[in-house]
Amino acid sequence: MPVSPGMAEDLAAAISVLYEQAELALIEKVTTALAEGIDSPLWAQLKLAAVGNLQAAILEIIAALQADASGAIGQAVAEAYDRGQQAAILELGAVATGPALAAAEALPSAPAVDRLAAALVQETGATHLRILRSGLDIYRQVIAESASAPLLGVETRRQGAERALARFAEKGVTGFVDKSGRAWNLTSYVEMASRSALGRAAVEAHTDRLAAAGIDLVIVSDAPEECPRCKLWEGKVLRRDGESGAGRVEVEHATEDDRMISVSVAGSLPEARAAGLMHPNCRHSVSIYLPGVTKGPGPKEQRSRATYEQSQQQRYFERQVRRWKREAAGAMDDKRKATANAKVRAYQGRIRELVADTGLPRKPHREQLTSAR
Structure with missing residues (x-):
């Protein structure tokens, strides 16, 4: 997995x-x-x-x-x-x-x-x-x-x-x-x-x-809504650890003894992570690469989901919902509280429109402020 x-x-x-x-x-x-x-x-x-x-x-x-x-x-x-x-x-x-x-x-x-x-x-x-x-x-x-x-x-x-x-x-x-x-x-x-x-x-x-x-080798997945930092590494074979740098290596076939094959290695996993792969919002994964057995990802399938920029727009709307909920919590009168709550509803409406248009999943927990202690 x-x-x-x-x-x-x-x-x-x-x-x-x-x-x-x-x-x-x-x-x-x-x-x-x-x-x-x-x-x-x-x-x-x-x-x-x-x-x-x-x-x-x-x-x-x-x-x-x-x-x-x-x-x-x-x-x-x-x-x-x-x-x-x-x-x-x-x-x-x-x-x-x-x-x-x-x-x-x-x-x-x-x-x-x-x-x-x-x-x-x-x-x-x-x-x-x-x-x-x-x-x-x-x-x-x-x-x-x-x-x-x-x-x-x-x-x-x-x-x-x-x-x-x-x-x-x-x-x-x-x-x-x-x-x-x-x-x-x-x-x-x-x-x-x-x-x-x-x-x-x-x-x-x-x-x-x-x-x-x-x-010793892993492969990076293909993923939707990839960011520019990660796109470079999609479908690439990496060393699990050790030296950085790209090149071809001779390794034994995963299932056939004494059969050597040439594998193109794009670098090491620590190198890729230092360059931005697998950052906190990264959608990519890594898995075992078996020489001669594992096949790289095929052509990127056509998806109805959003671009990376649209996924970041959703994050912005979520932050605005939380911001106006904080303002409602700090309001000293009913009028300001009502204005802040109206802003909350407006940004939630924009989130609903965005997920309907793009197919992005809505994440209600990212819009929530929990009760204070």
């Missing part, structure tokens, strides 16, 4: 939803704290005096998040690794015999799972301080902006607070930058990191099993 990052996508969603809950809880805590007594002439002084109470409330959110996320990450990594192992065992069951198959089935997994889980816990844990800082920063910013608004004669204190909170709800907790320099908000960053780590766990488990069975 081929392996791909997509086989762990649902596991990543279970992790990111915890951070989505924390972000939503933060927005609601800050909004509630600021709304209380906003019409009092002493509002600004009272709010500044109560900053310690808000900090304690945010720290409670973070503590609960740490406890839940650590356990969820460990469980998700173990499951992703197991899925990768099982995919390899299913493939090997059809081709490996005797010692090779026994070695593949007996490979220990605990050290690899612990290492991968620890790395993801560390990466996501680094976001927790930013949650605290963002909550306190927006709280102080709203007090400063809304307290000065009546003096300027431009808008009421409540309107100033609503405007600042709407900006915060639109973006969420921000300030996360990946290795390529792209900026993310909290939930999107954690989802990206989790999908990357869990997809890596599944692929690593698969290749570990193949190594134990002495399988």
